[in-house]
Amino acid sequence: MDVRQLQYFLAIVDRGGFNRAASALYVSQPSLSQAVRALERDLGSELFHRIGRRAVLTEAGRALIEPAREAVRSLETARASVAAVHELRExxxxxxxxxxxxxxxxxxxxxxxxxxxxxxxxxxxxxxxxxxxxxxxxxxxxxxxxxxxxxxxxxxxxxxxxxxxQRFVLVVPADGPFAGRRAVECRELAGQRLIVGQSGTGMRAYVDALREQGIEFAVAVETEHRVSLMPLVLAGVGLAVVTDSWRDLAGRLGARVLDIEPENTLxxxxxxxxxxxxxxxxxxxxxxxxxxxx
CATH class of the missing domain: 3.40.190.10 (Periplasmic binding protein-like II)
Structure with a gap:
């Protein structure tokens, strides 16, 4: 038994006969009939009653429909998976x-x-x-x-x-404020010089919200270029309010990272x-x- 035989069997079921199935499959009727007979020999049971030009399913044939469809679907899924892997080679x-x-x-x-x-x-x-x-x-x-x-x-x-x-954190230089601390209250940012992102970013929305709460600070730098954040902090220009996606990188560069309380996230x-x-x-x-x- 092979999947081609099952596909031929299902074509006869779906098309209602050998002639239509052969036309749909672009194979000759003798080839189709031969494949079905081989399938019947493998299964040890007739799948169709041949009544003139009609093909009527036997009980065994009706029992085969669902397993045959499942087998064909599984093969199609397997082929698609292999094709996807092949495409992902480049x-x-x-x-x-x-x-x-x-x-x-x-x-x-x-x-x-x-x-x-x-x-x-x-x-x-x-x-x-x-x-x-x-x-x-x-x-x-x-x-x-x-x-x-x-x-x-x-x-x-x-x-x-x-x-x-990701929560908001404060990045400060090694010799900057809040020495020995692991966290800082948001109100303690009052009076600090901050490096902020441009309008429309989560970082900027957060510090703008602090100002609306009455926490006054100076904007030392507003930057679209995030690659400048760490150099500016390490140079002592200001402190940066960022998400903790920066935590590992900032630590490797020698800066300190403090959680801002209460926690606020994106x-x-x-x-x-x-x-x-x-x-x-x-x-x-x-x-x-x-x-x-x-």
């Missing part, structure tokens, strides 16, 4: 990310993905706000986007996959355009959501 995946999320979790996600699919090139596109990310995904400029938002996203424009949360999400994704994008989403669930 290719390109375009991802947009906000700067802080490009530090983490994007670094870990791309690292794991690249180890599994080394032939796929990942292109990371800069997006400064969550709106930028959504627009790039929605318009097809990229397939996937990584962003932070103050709350869960609507799925009206893109499909969103939650990856967790939701991190991977967003995808609607419809069928490329094999690379689908694999990336699966890996990212699996990691978030583990």
């Amino acid at each position: 290719g390109r995946l375009d991802v947009a990310s906000m700067p802080s999320q490009a530090v983490e979790p994007l670094t870990s996600l791309v690292s794991a993905f690249s180890r599994r699919y080394p032939g796929v090139s990942v292109a990371i596109n800069a997006a400064f706000t969550s709106r930028d990310v959504i627009d790039m995904v929605r318009t097809g400029a990229v397939e996937l986007g990584l962003l932070a938002s103050a709350g869960p996203l609507s799925d009206r424009e893109v499909v969103s996959h939650a990856l967790g949360r 939701d991190i999400a991977l967003v995808a355009r609607r419809g069928i994704l490329s094999p690379a994008a689908a694999a990336f989403v699966t890996a990212a959501t699996s990691a978030a669930d583990s």
Whole structure:
């Protein structure tokens, strides 16, 4: 028994006879009849009563329909899986990310993905706000986007996959204020010189909210270039309020990272355009959501 015989059997069932099935399959009727007879010999039972030009299912034939369909579907799934793996031997995946999320979790996600699919090139596109990310995904400029938002996203424009949360922290130079501390109350930022992001970012929204609460501070630098954050902090220009995606990098560079109390967080999400994704994008989403669930 082979799957081709099962496909022929199902074609006869679905088309209502040998002639129509042979035409649909682009095979001759004798070849089709021969394949069905071979299947019947393998099973030890007749599948059809041949009544003139009609083919009427026997009881054994009716019993075979569902297992045959399941076997054919399984083979199609297996072929699709193999094809996807083959396609992922090479290719390109375009991802947009906000700067802080490009530090983490994007670094870990791309690292794991690249180890599994080394032939796929990942292109990371800069997006400064969550709106930028959504627009790039929605318009097809990229397939996937990584962003932070103050709350869960609507799925009206893109499909969103939650990856967790990141809290706000304060990055200070080694010889800066709050020595020996692991945490700082948000009200203690009063009077400090802060390095902040541009409007539209979660970082900026957070410090603006502090000011609305009556916590007065000086803006030392407003920057769109997050790569400048750590050099500016280490140079003593100011303190940076960032998400804890920066924690490990800041520590390796010699800065200190303090939790800001009370805890305030951003939701991190991977967003995808609607419809069928490329094999690379689908694999990336699966890996990212699996990691978030583990």
